Amino acid sequence: MAFIFKILEKDKIHSVIPLVQKLNGNQDSDAILKQRFSEMITQNYECAVIYDSEKLIGVCGLWYCTRHYSGKSVEPDHVFIDDNYRGQGLGKRFFDWIYNYAKAKGFEAIELNTYVANSPSHKFYFNEGFKILGYHFLKKL
Template sequence: MYIEFATTPNEVNACYPIIAQLRPHLDREQFLALVARMQTNHGYQLVYLRDKDAIKAVAGIRTAEWLYAGKYLEIDDLITNADDRSQGYGGKLFDWICNYARELKCDQVRLVSGVQREAAHRFYLAKGMKFEAKYFSLNI
């Protein structure tokens, strides 16, 4: 088992079936174009966990800074393949991301999770994350 960044178009493409489980509104072409744009414009990185020649979990991450919180690593998406859940893959990828954030001298790891994703909330709370804000949005 290993974790690494998806740095080539083939590696990014290989992550699509897992990400599509969380983001089914994106077809493959939209996903590839969006990831390329986010990588170029926003420092977005895809990282994946592979075990036994199959990708088991994928996360999209980026770093930024806020005036009140300092430097942080944002997890945009974290998804374990549906057939491979509850086997520790998501936890291992999350822990790897936290260690990577420490290497980058981040003050926090942050994420936004949909209000309906109660299983994800339990996972994040079990990993030591705190519920500390409400996220608001407005479609324009």
Template sequence: MTIQVAIQPDLTTRQLTSRIIDENEIFIIIPLLVQLYPNLPTETIKSRLEEIKNLNWACLGIFDKDSLVGISGYWLNTRLYCGKYLYVDHFVVNDAFRETGVGALLMQKIKEIADQNLCSHICLDTFTGNLQAQHYWSKHQFNIVGFHYVLQN
């Protein structure tokens, strides 16, 4: 599927495409994950991707021609309190493509995947210090409904 989107600041029209990233090419997402986790070694990201790519996890990519400009990993699962849901995992837009419609297209596609899989909810976590992400999710009608607690072993 191809969608025309006006890109700022030069307002040229880009051909953005979306597709699920195949597990054999999953390492193309590493530069965007490094953008999200600058203090996490690339080798750690790679080894964790190697593990999760074989689980119930997938990754949607947004491409500008052949360049990957946005990703959203996701899990499909079922919980007692809400039934079937899609969990957004690592929603990242290349810094150079922020405020250009890439995030909106990524969100639209995630919602379509949730609908196709009969999910009743779309859920995610964001770090307490990531105010930009919190603003983004609130702007897209996501509600804060709880706390995510972690006990490190």
């Protein structure tokens, strides 16, 4: 199969909402996610995607910043590949594309968070050479 890896055009950002809802178990409505993604694309954010021909099958947000301990870094966020495409090495190919893209932009580190209960992702990230640096905490205001 000829998959296409690319940065999604900002005017198509809402097309990723169904995949993000699958990742998060539909906990946020379309309206909330549309509002949030509309804000995100005005910040240090890009959205990497995977297409199988015209079908959107994978998504990964990319947040950019500079941190005192890691330098210029990119943080992949809400990584999701459609269930029908898993187990084919597509996640590895997607992250290889992301690594090359981030390096070409001058970034020197990748950091990410993954849900505690998502043990398959932990195995994937360990296999990709990621190390656990700390805990991610969240408090809703």
